[in-house]
Amino acid sequence: MPLPRLGTRSVRARTSPVAVAVLAGVLVLALGGALLAVLAGGGRHGRAAGDGPRRITVEVSPSRCGRGWTRPEPGVQTFDLHNTSNGAAEVYLEDPGTKEVFGEVEGIGPGTTRQLTVRLGTGTYAFAxxxxxxxxxxxxxVHVAGGRRGPGARPVTGHDLIPPALAYQRWVAGGLDDVVRLTTRLRSAIDDGDLAAARAAWLPAHLRYEQLGAAYDAFGDADARINGTDAGLPEGVRDKDFAGFHRIEYGLWHGEPAARLRAPAAALVKAAAGLRDGWAQTRMDPAQLGLRAHEILENTVQFELTGRTDYGSGSNLATARANLDGTRAVLSRLRPLLTARYAGLTGLDRDLGRARQLLDGFRHGARWTPLGDLTRAQRERTDAALGQLVERLASVATLCDPRRTA
Structure with missing residues (x-):
């Protein structure tokens, strides 16, 4: 599952402006559509023109947090959150008793105003x-009387994410054992000069590695040696730094002799074994686990469904299927946290099953339909299925984003 890279994988900055806007606004999906969090500029105060929601200016500062909300009403409300302090802040609208969050805005700079639009019903609320x-x-x-109160989401803390992160790390350790075993088989076939056997051994080894999608950031430079592409390399596929699975793939499907592939195959096994042997001392960041669950399929859509990582094997759909398995592996560890927080979990499970069935339909024994052989209707269904999952998984990223509670 390729993450964006120039010659190697590089995880996108989690705090980029686009990422912040998406993660702060996607809570509407996480809570089953019952609230709407909108990020925009400041505006008028009081009742908006037409049938728009009522506008209320609320102060954001350590000494006057939440001041200005004096006439609570049920229904859709738009809050202009004005930061009067000299530092940036996050703001949550929560139930002060249960700590359930009904809306949030990240990164409100000093002297700036951001908007939060929510639908409120009977209950008690406070800004944090x-x-x-x-x-x-x-x-x-603030007490609101009347109207139906939408669902909230209890915050996830960094401490909550430690057990699933440790469980996932243990699972990755087993996966790396498999990668070493399968790459060793691939190397042996190349050493023997049996390129047909090498082509048959390449795909299982590559797919096993692709299933470890949420750990790539923790793999560091080893990932470039194992699964890098020629993107950004001066000589492209002829560059001396083009290495790993895709270097071997290019050679196997472009008529290179075994003699030219022995060194890349040996280097691949060495890189995989080194990663496996050092994994016990590696520590994944628990706070990144939910975001990685989203990024696996986000990058599948970006790289696999566009064919940008095809070096001759025509196995992009097989890789997409492996990435789907990788996503499910992360979600299974996060499920105890999501069950009580994500109203769309049943829908996510349903969509994962449909996508798995769809992709499995492109498998014919050991062979997979090349991306270029899909009909237009098949391509549209595949793009739609994976795109829908990416949207749903953005909610998982939001809900599993650790929030400060003190």
Missing amino acids: CVPDDADAVTGPR
Whole structure:
């Protein structure tokens, strides 16, 4: 599952402007569509023109967090969150008793105003202001009478994510054992000069590695040696730094003799074994686990479904299927946290099953339909199925984004 890379994989900055906007706004999906979090500029106060929601200015600062909300009403409300402090802050609208979050906005800079639009029903609410470099502050409690209260999501803390992260790391360790065993088989076939056997051994080894999708950031430079592409390399596929699975793939499906592939195959086994042997000392960041669950298929759509990583084997759909398995492996560890927080979990499971069935239909024994052989209808169904999953998994990333509670 290729992450964006120039010669190697590189995880996109988690705090890029686009990522912040998506993660802060996608809570509407995570809570089953019952609330709407919108990020925009400031605006008028009071009732908006036409039938728009009521606008209320709320102060964001350590000393006056949540001040300004004096006439609570049920229904859709738009809050202009104005940061009067000298530092950036996050803001949550929560139930102060249960700590369930009904809306959030990240990265409100000093002196700026951002919007939060939510649908409120009977219950008690309060704004929590979380400055970057100070303790969290909870504002005045506000009671809303009337209307149906939408679902909230209890925050996930870094501590909550430690057990699933450790469980996932143990699973990856077993996967790396398999990768070493399968790449050794691939190398043996190349050493013997049996290129037909090497082509048959290449795909199982590559797919096993692709299933370990949420760990790539922790793999560091080893990933470029194992699964890098020629992107950004001056000489392209002829560059001396083009290595790993895709280097061997290019040679096997472009008529290179075994003698030219022995060194790349030996280097692949060495890189895989080194990664496996050092894995016990590696520590994945638990806070990244939910985001990685989203990125696996996001990058599948970007790289596999566009054919950008095909070096001759025509196995992009097989890789997409392996990435789907990798996503399920992450979600199975996160499930105890998601069950009580994600109203769309049943729908996500359903869509994962449909995508798996769809991709399995392109497998014919040991052979997979090349991406270029899909009909237009097949291509559209595949793109739609994976695209829908990417949208749903953005909610998982949001819900598993650790939030400060103090």
